[in-house]
Amino acid sequence: MAVGNHRQRLRDIDNTGFGANSSIEGGRLVNPDGSNNLKKRGIPVWERTSVYHTLLRMKRSHFFVFVLALYTCINLFFAVVYFLTGVEHLVGGDGSKTFFGQFMEAFFFSSQTLTTVGYGRVAPSGMLTNSIASIESLIGILVFAVMTGLIYGRFSRPRAYLLFSPNILISPYKDGKAVMFRVATYKNNHLTDVEAQVTLALHVKENGKTVTKFYPLHLELSKINSLALSWTMVHFITEESPLYHYTKNDVMETQMEVIVTIKAFDDHFSNIVQQRTSYSYQQVVYGAKFLPMFERAPGGDYTVMELDKINAYELVQMPEHVEA
Amino acid sequence: MAVGNHRQRLRDIDNTGFGANSSIEGGRLVNPDGSNNLKKRGIPVWERTSVYHTLLRMKRSHFFVFVLALYTCINLFFAVVYFLTGVEHLVGGDGSKTFFGQFMEAFFFSSQTLTTVGYGRVAPSGMLTNSIASIESLIGILVFAVMTGLIYGRFSRPRAYLLFSPNILISPYKDGKAVMFRVATYKNNHLTDVEAQVTLALHVKENGKTVTKFYPLHLELSKINSLALSWTMVHFITEESPLYHYTKNDVMETQMEVIVTIKAFDDHFSNIVQQRTSYSYQQVVYGAKFLPMFERAPGGDYTVMELDKINAYELVQMPEHVEA
């Protein structure tokens, strides 16, 4: 109760892009991977899908299955076309007489044309077959342009490669408590001008209705020059915090969600990169603090960061006056 | 009249990039697709056309017709060259004796060279023909470099994919009225740091001449962190608004135009995207309000946005004191 009364003094914000009506929104707002927990409908799927975005973010294995399937389909299509327009116009080859053998000849000729490998052992003859082959090699170039562009685009897509601690802690801090979570780059990339924006969403009862309230969470340090080591983000729960007087019980009751956006400049991409995540109330650990995750190298001439310790924490007793 | 007198107290702006003289500007300033309603002349068309911009923004069907036409033209050109320099230097082939048959042999050889498929059933012999084929394969690589680059460039071009409500409403709002329109992303893209800039253009009589006056339209919220759901942009018509005392009649008379620019950061492109649109006076609906366009999913664990309801509104009675 105390927390609720206190919170009414604070201004919540309405520029989060989410609505305030908890009853028409379902579940958590943002997924742990940073996407919104939302589906669109009302216009056909092909109009509301960006093929580019989909192929760029598809799992790697799915993407390669897709490429292989596309390659096979185009070849099948042209094999049928060559077959229908007369497989005898494909001169050379093994001279198979069976239906299946002839179809496969057409299929492999198609694949040799599409990839422009063009051995020539089997080659087109006659106007029609030559024209089809000519179009197919053009299509091959254009299709592979998109495919190769996509592969390189996937490979070189600017990404922040940030590893977030899977849990968010409520820890003793100074003479009170603080919300803490930790982030580090887990690849050989280097981020500078790193900025974090943290928004708290609480589902609270107001006049009998459940409404979603948003508050900015002020960090002790919200911008750093260089993300060299790990960065522990600390929101000190002062009187100005929407979490003042917030108890272990309230975490569950208000279905607290913490939405984190990190923006930085990546040296190698020479580009701004961004990563989002969200902590739901199930990920909160009440009464714990992080353990250090880097140390001096044995030789003493460089520093070692241990990424497997990103979530290393120990449970601690909250100071009594804090829980009062 | 009242609206005119009131407006004179307000400062109009001159940094819109448009001129103030209505008599030398024709029709609306900005088209609904965001382009300026303007033509350039005075220098040759090839100097004032960016081929890149044109090919990047051309309709997809037109673009593919263009690629096919270019491919055919280059092949025709080289077919003529091979024909003139002696088609007998293309050894192999069907050995056609007719003029047309020989020309097509040259044409298909050209296409096999240009795409570098090079079956080799027909192959060049002799200095001259070999040289031409050598140049053609180089040209093929260079031309297809541009084509494939363009195809991928078109495919991956950073775009905001914003769906604007086709109408702009003047709705009852608080104890007065407001200008409202709605926007949502219609693809599986995700925009953050979304910022809107709205400019109002009015064509008003001043000393007998019609001049164009520009005013910034202040929004209740002009920047949001994340465009997760739809965003209804609201300009509350207060005393500080150029539309104070503005009646249904004035919309038509001043040929009101509302120019909207939205800038955002796209997560997947890691790039800033921008989209513009413009509402002309014909698109204004006076006395209407938008209906909600999202709801909780049946299962309750996510939210559904219905894009076909982007323009869903109902006509409402304007409160009387507002119309006074």
Add this chain to the structure above:
Amino acid sequence: MAVGNHRQRLRDIDNTGFGANSSIEGGRLVNPDGSNNLKKRGIPVWERTSVYHTLLRMKRSHFFVFVLALYTCINLFFAVVYFLTGVEHLVGGDGSKTFFGQFMEAFFFSSQTLTTVGYGRVAPSGMLTNSIASIESLIGILVFAVMTGLIYGRFSRPRAYLLFSPNILISPYKDGKAVMFRVATYKNNHLTDVEAQVTLALHVKENGKTVTKFYPLHLELSKINSLALSWTMVHFITEESPLYHYTKNDVMETQMEVIVTIKAFDDHFSNIVQQRTSYSYQQVVYGAKFLPMFERAPGGDYTVMELDKINAYELVQMPEHVEA
């Protein structure tokens, strides 16, 4: 003299990146195309040249000569290699017995391998020749990767496409005078958030030495939302201007140079573009004003911008009190 005394009250700036010592700088500071009038030396040319920058900005005709020359050189090199390792390992072909004929056979085989067209009429046999051909086709792919990348890079390079008026005018303005020049986009591109920064360089005598003094030139409008029409940049010469009391004679004497940088966001590239230029004292027209360069289209439904009028001006009498 008056102008000199007046100017001493004003603060000059030292953050232009140019030095203040006129005696060690030669000629104008910035060329009309925006490059610095400067040469570097002291480290080898290949270390101080960015091949990428050079090839990206080379004239189009030079670039294609470069590509053709490179193609020929690589083919010549490999022709020599095939020749030296035994041209008899290239089976097929015309079976020429002359030295020249055999060399050209090797040359054309090389070009067929480099472009991966590989007709196969001439084909490698034996370990050594096969290995060389295998390496050559790899090199072909890698070299053409860079070439095609460059061609597309040249084609799609974000550029502002700004047309500056060749002259800079000193015109009567309000009750005084102003420095004016004009800019417009000359292609079908569209710039938003356009910002101009103008710096004045004057070479003045101080204690017997000629020093270069830099001043920012304040514009009546230094940022516009959209460069839809032409934009006349106006520096009103007030008491706060370094050009106050500046006469026609001073233009020549101080070798006045006006350095202009324009930065904008391009809608289609979704990128920031920048263009620089510089006006030297020879380009100044004292006592002139620009004529309009756009008008309503005959049909009245769009506006026409006449780019050939970018520099259209008429000579005018300066008001007498201004020249006093």
Add this chain to the structure above:
Amino acid sequence: MAVGNHRQRLRDIDNTGFGANSSIEGGRLVNPDGSNNLKKRGIPVWERTSVYHTLLRMKRSHFFVFVLALYTCINLFFAVVYFLTGVEHLVGGDGSKTFFGQFMEAFFFSSQTLTTVGYGRVAPSGMLTNSIASIESLIGILVFAVMTGLIYGRFSRPRAYLLFSPNILISPYKDGKAVMFRVATYKNNHLTDVEAQVTLALHVKENGKTVTKFYPLHLELSKINSLALSWTMVHFITEESPLYHYTKNDVMETQMEVIVTIKAFDDHFSNIVQQRTSYSYQQVVYGAKFLPMFERAPGGDYTVMELDKINAYELVQMPEHVEA
């Protein structure tokens, strides 16, 4: 001592991304090439390595060895596959009967397929071999897409091309002393809106422990419009400086490190570029000043910058009152 007492009045900063505990950090913080002196571990090497970043920043010679090795490995792999599935299905060729000769035939056929050169002298026959060749040509296109993308990516990667003076000087300046170092672009690139951020790290004893303290170093000029000539960055050591009362001895004792980040806009890339470096205490020259590095060209119409003089300095006597 004096310096220590003085420094305690100044606020150090904690937003550098480095920790304050000298005992767990090893050696210098930032390497001269701008990378952090840090290793990551705790997750498998393939998860903490961005292949893209690694290949993009690899030395050029290493990169080409990598490409060649990859090409050879893929060919070896497919040669084995063709061999195992029956080399007799590769028709044509030299008809070698030896094991090695047959294997090389398969190897070269593989390379002709991978690069899509496909001479066709050796060609696949039969279902299985045709299928493998069909897959190989697809793989070839995909692998080379990444390779050629990388080559062009390496070639066109936005870089600042900044040359820093290898030494950092402590020079007499005005009536005191200053920290100075010098930077220039060494290629034909052009940077505008150049901004420098300089951080000082000192390892000092506090309560018996060695801690790392960070201070921003204020520059006389921290932003310039255009990096046309060289730029000497000057930190004047005033009472507000953490280096006030700092002696030659202190340089060594505190293991002073100066971390420099320069961010700028590159005209040709139309992109923001960034370069970092760090000066450790071994690079400090106490009592020296830079000599000029540019002059007017002999003809007098341009300026010459001598890049080999970037570190040209002369030792000078520090004024006595400064050392007091």
